[in-house]
Amino acid sequence: MSAASGLLLVDKTPGWTSHDAVARTRRLAGTRKVGHAGTLDPMATGLLILGVNSSTRLLTWVVGLDKEYFATIRLGAATTTDDKEGEQISLASPGVVATLSPDAIAAGIRDLTGDIEQSPSSVSAIKVDGKRAYALVRAGEEVALPPRPVTVSEFELLSATPADGFLDLEVRVVCSTGTYIRALARDLGSALEVGGHLTSLRRTRIGPFGVDAAQTLDELDAVGSLITPAAAATLLFPRLDLTAQQTIDLGHGKRIELAGTSVSEVATDAPIAAIAPDGRLVGLVGRRGTQGKTLVNFPPDDVEAASQTPGGAA
Numbered sequence: 447m448s449a450a451s452g453l454l455l456v457d458k459t460p461g462w463t464s465h466d467a468v469a470r471t472r473r474l475a476g477t478r479k480v481g482h483a484g485t486l487d488p489m490a491t492g493l494l495i496l497g498v499n500s501s502t503r504l505l506t507w508v509v510g511l512d513k514e515y516f517a518t519i520r521l522g523a524a525t526t527t528d529d530k531e532g533e534q535i536s537l538a539s540p541g542v543v544a545t546l547s548p549d550a551i552a553a554g555i556r557d558l559t560g561d562i563e564q565s566p567s568s569v570s571a572i573k574v575d576g577k578r579a580y581a582l583v584r585a586g587e588e589v590a591l592p593p594r595p596v597t598v599s600e601f602e603l604l605s606a607t608p609a610d611g612f613l614d615l616e617v618r619v620v621c622s623t624g625t626y627i628r629a630l631a632r633d634l635g636s637a638l639e640v641g642g643h644l645t646s647l648r649r650t651r652i653g654p655f656g657v658d659a660a661q662t663l664d665e666l667d668a669v670g671s672l673i674t675p676a677a678a679a680t681l682l683f684p685r686l687d688l689t690a691q692q693t694i695d696l697g698h699g700k701r702i703e704l705a706g707t708s709v710s711e712v713a714t715d716a717p718i719a720a721i722a723p724d725g726r727l728v729g730l731v732g733r734r735g736t737q738g739k740t741l742v743n744f745p746p747d748d749v750e751a752a753s754q755t756p757g758g759a760a
C-alpha cells in the first residue's frame with residue numbers, strides 16, 4: 447500500500463465516470479484512500495481533482511471552489527436529461543430558430559448571470575429521500591427538484607453557429623459550486639421558447655487548479671504527479687511557516703500564538719496552512735483571537751512526492 451499523499455489533476459475523457467476515475471487511480475496509486483472533488487458526467491471532459499490518502503481531507507475545501515466551463519448549447523430542442531444523452535421531448539421549427547435575434551440571446555444570457563435560483567436537472571446526483579435523482583428517473587418516477595441559489599459570475603457567448611435547423615452557442619461559464627451547466631442550457635432554451643440542451647461540456651478550472659496541468663487517465667503517473675499536501679494547501683489558504691516548537695505543539699493539539707505573524711488578521715476560523723520547517727503540511731489552523739487552533743491534522747508519516755505546482759486559471 448502506498449503512503450504517498452497529495453492531489454492529482456485528471457483530464458477526464460468522454461465515457462469515463464468520476465467513479466471510474468477513482469477506481470482506476472486506486473489501482474495506479476496502490477491505495478484505497480482516493481476521493482474526488484466534484485463529479486463530471488460521462489459525456490463531459492476536463493478537470494477532475496482527486497485526493498490520495500490523507501489529502502482526501504483537503505477535498506472538503508476544493509469542492510466549494512468556483513469552476514470554469516466551456517460548453518456548447520444547442521437551441522431548438524429540449525431533452526429529458528438537458529443534454530444530448532437524453533430523449534428529445536420538444537423540437538422547434540427551423541424557421542423559428544432562424545429568427546432568434548442576437549439581442550434576445552444576449553438578454554437570455556444576462557438573465558441567467560449573477561445570483562440566480564436554479565432548478566437542477568432531474569437526472570442529477572442530488573438525493574431525494576435517500577436515492578439519487580437520476581436513479582428515480584431511470585426507474586420511471588417523475589422528479590422535480592426545488593430551486594437552489596447559485597452564482598453565475600460569468601456567462602460569455604463566444605460564437606453562434608446555425609447547424610441543421612438548430613443554433614449552436616459556444617459559451618464560457620464561471621460559476622459557484624452546485625451550478626448545473628445543463629440547467630443553464632435548458633433555461634436559456636426555455637426563455638427563448640425554442641428549447642435547449644447541452645451537446646458538449648469541458649471543465650477547465652477549479653479554483654487555482656487548471657486543466658492544462660492535468661493528465662488523462664491513460665497517461666496518469668499516480669505517484670510522480672502528486673501535488674503535495676503542502677503545495678496544495680498553500681494554493682488554497684494563507685501560509686504560516688511554523689517554528690520547530692510550534693510544529694511540536696500543534697502535533698500535540700496545543701494552540702499557538704499568531705500575534706505578529708503574517709496570518710494574524712485572517713478571518714476567525716478561516717483555514718491557514720501550517721507548514722513545518724521541513725516543508726511538510728502539519729495541518730490547517732483556524733484563528734481564535736490571537737491564537738491558532740488545529741482544524742485538521744495531517745499525519746507526519748505521509749510520504750510527500752516531489753512538489754509540483756499546478757496550472758493556474760485557464
